[in-house]
Amino acid sequence: MSIAESLSQEFSEKLSIRSVHSKSEEADSREEYVQSRIxxxxxxxxxxxxxxxxxxxFLNNATKYDFNDHKQEGCEFPEATAYYKDAKFSSIVYLYNFSVGICLCDVVKYDWTGQPKKGVGKSNGKIKPEPFAVVILCIAVLPTYRGxxxxxxxxxxxxxxxxxARxxxxxxxxxxxxxxxxxxLxxxxxxxxxxxxxxxxxxLNGTPCQFSVMEYTINQGQ
Structure with missing residues (x-):
């Protein structure tokens, strides 16, 4: 191989490597830009x-489950009051002013066998056990807006x-x-x-569902 051919090959390889890096960096930059806009x-x-x-x-369009037992016969929607207890800690996410997802929660009492924690509960200086927990019933995002x-x-x-809320x-x-x-998580x-x-x-397919229950302890070790 002549010196000219060797230099030409080396230069070509450098261009190829630079091109690959450039495309990768450009893609990363574009992805960061899109994500920041979102x-x-x-x-x-x-x-x-x-x-x-x-x-x-959202429950009917972003999940695979059937919730029609909540409706009275002939009604398009269930009574809104049925959801009021689940409105605590529930939220809706908007993207470009369109609602696209929901986190539906409930707040329940539960038996906590742990030691009371100072400052939990009302801020009156007393030591109390925390008797409440959040239950995430569903996090649902419309298919088009996932990812x-x-x-x-x-x-x-x-x-x-x-x-x-402690x-x-x-x-x-x-x-x-x-x-x-x-x-x-x-x-x-x-x-x-x-x-x-x-x-x-x-x-689901006409059969009542039974879901797994998962738990997370907040401020573990404190």
């Missing part, structure tokens, strides 16, 4: 009596509210598809039943 467009708000009916729309971490953002919003425990109902999501399976699942009236 992040700026995301807004999460608490579920209210004015938006509570949207919970029904940009909206479920995680809804979860983070719920977690922050639970920490503010709650000690968060439970989540999970199926085979969502167990992995909660595992990554530090949840573990538990035999404790924070609520009666038969009251949820959820079916």
């Amino acid at each position: 992040n700026r467009a995301i807004h999460i708000h608490d579920l209210t009596k004015h938006t509570i009916r949207q919970a029904w729309i 940009v971490n909206l479920s995680k953002k809804l979860y983070d919003h719920t977690m922050n509210k639970a920490i503010e 709650f000690h425990k968060i439970f989540a109902l999970a199926d085979a598809e969502t167990e992995g999501f909660y595992n990554k 530090g949840f573990t399976k538990t035999d404790y039943e924070p609520l009666d699942q038969s009251e949820l009236k959820v079916k």
